[in-house]
Amino acid sequence: MTGLTPYLAPALFLGFAGFRLALSSGARSDPVQRYICGFAAFSGLALLVNAPASLALLEPLVPTEPVIWFTRALKAYALTWLALLAVVLISARAATRGPRVRRQHQAALLFQAVAAALFVAADVRVTDEAVVIDGDTWLFLLYTALFVAYGSYCLMLLCAALTRHASGVGPGRVRTGLRILTLAVAVGVVWTSWGLTDIASVLESGRQPLGEHPVATVLSAITAALVLCGSTITLWGGPLTAPVRWLRARRRFRALEPLWRALHRALPEIALAADPARRNPELRTAEFALYRRIIEIHDGQLALRPHLDPAVPKLVAEAAARGATGGGAATIEAARIAVALDNRRLGVVPGANTTGSDTGTDAGTENGPGPGGEDGRSTVEAEVGWLVAVTEEFVSSPLVAEVREQARARTGTGTATAP
Known part of the structure; x- marks a missing residue:
């Protein structure tokens, strides 16, 4: 040799x-x-x-x-x-x-x-x-x-x-x-x-x-x-795996893009960065960019609280009972966000006209349940997984689209637009 x-x-x-x-x-x-x-x-x-x-x-x-x-x-x-x-x-x-x-x-x-x-x-x-x-x-x-x-x-x-x-x-x-x-x-x-x-x-x-x-x-x-x-x-688990963590963080950053973009379009003030529309953060800063995106999504959810429709969980359950696919916690949360975005755009505040006793749901509830603890977000990893699941339902769930239409019909505001 x-x-x-x-x-x-x-x-x-x-x-x-x-x-x-x-x-x-x-x-x-x-x-x-x-x-x-x-x-x-x-x-x-x-x-x-x-x-x-x-x-x-x-x-x-x-x-x-x-x-x-x-x-x-x-x-x-x-x-x-x-x-x-x-x-x-x-x-x-x-x-x-x-x-x-x-x-x-x-x-x-x-x-x-x-x-x-x-x-x-x-x-x-x-x-x-x-x-x-x-x-x-x-x-x-x-x-x-x-x-x-x-x-x-x-x-x-x-x-x-x-x-x-x-x-x-x-x-x-x-x-x-x-x-x-x-x-x-x-x-x-x-x-x-x-x-x-x-x-x-x-x-x-x-x-x-x-x-x-x-x-x-x-x-x-x-x-x-x-x-x-x-x-x-x-x-x-330390420096040797850093590149793997960075790549995974960037993939998840992109996976949250549709939900974040819909919230940012309605609420530009949630952006914490000077260039909020950037879709490809540098590899070394991908983890920080992901954490920032999570914070921005939560800020958007908080800003939508007055526009949450307390009837959404019930509408999701009814649609699921009729045979529509989905109906889990992520589907409910995606539907709540989608309906709240419609209501904000149209100036509808459901809590002003609808009581919780009519629907069995409190209009002031902040977010739906998720995996990993009482609120489903006991760790950052669980939180990211939860929001990715919500984003997937928000983008592609027929049940979410159906609930949006029903919510619009209930408020008498016509047909909902795509998120």
């Missing part, structure tokens, strides 16, 4: 380690952050050194044989950090965690010492394209198998800890992050186990390809990406 592709995984690992360290102020007090950063940093460094271009660059300065051993040692040390992370996740109390951490460090040191001894005893020589075993081939095979076994042990230990930890976490981003990390560990097991192909190569030809295998490079990049996603998922 040539070019910059072998540097993708180390860039992801090292960039992630730097990002987490900066975010957690060095991660000195949090062992979870420290071990995750350690794994990412040492994995990235190992892959960086083992890239073909890096080996070629180091060849005039350092013998390649120690570099090959050094990259394997770095990978093993990176996997040791994952085993330490598993210990932290399993051991909630620091009193029981300390001895387990020490035992894990001792096991790691023992592995590194045995691996180094096997590598030296195998008498490895590096050519331009391969690692050649001039000494005992079986010692080198044992060295490779030991590395694969140690790496798989560390990863499986973490996989068990993550699965156990996720079972005690409720639904949400944290559990999703743990599951993504579990998937990263599973891919990491395959990546580490790919070293078994080196054993097959040595048995067949007595040599091992130099550098990272193309498949191993891809697996390392996938592992790095999954670790990055799983470890940062709790941040996705």
Whole structure:
């Protein structure tokens, strides 16, 4: 594999380690952050050194044989950090965690010492394209198998800890992050186990390809990406999702356009901006523009209160009983606004001639019910959803059009015009 592709995984690992360290102020007090950063940093460094271009660059300065051993040692040390992370996740109390951490460090040191001894005893020589075993081939095979076994042990230990930890976490981003990390560990097991192909190569030809295998490079990049996603998922609700929020806010801003425009045409004073007719706010200001539009719509509804017809809910119910589609809360609110706009344009004030006892509805009611609480607007999200539903009914509901006609007939003012 040539070019910059072998540097993708180390860039992801090292960039992630730097990002987490900066975010957690060095991660000195949090062992979870420290071990995750350690794994990412040492994995990235190992892959960086083992890239073909890096080996070629180091060849005039350092013998390649120690570099090959050094990259394997770095990978093993990176996997040791994952085993330490598993210990932290399993051991909630620091009193029981300390001895387990020490035992894990001792096991790691023992592995590194045995691996180094096997590598030296195998008498490895590096050519331009391969690692050649001039000494005992079986010692080198044992060295490779030991590395694969140690790496798989560390990863499986973490996989068990993550699965156990996720079972005690409720639904949400944290559990999703743990599951993504579990998937990263599973891919990491395959990546580490790919070293078994080196054993097959040595048995067949007595040599091992130099550098990272193309498949191993891809697996390392996938592992790095999954670790990055799983470890940062709790941040996705913040700056990382801002563009999505902006796009959604702009779509909803446009969705409220018909209702807002009808109110603004009748009541220009509700506009809070110098350019109220602008239909496409800038992406970064879309959320603010949406909030402003909601306020303007509410101001319009308040200004229409004297013109609300208390008979509208009853007319909607009667029309729905006759088989007309709709009749829900959003339909009633849309009909109230549509009829009130007609009444304002014609100077009709229903409350001056009609009492609430005639219709069973109070003419002074501000707005109809909506979703999410007593007034349906316990959150901004619920409020936007409510107004979008009202706008859709206001624009396209045949029942709203029918109620407008009936309201006009009741007041004797003729045929209503389109909103």
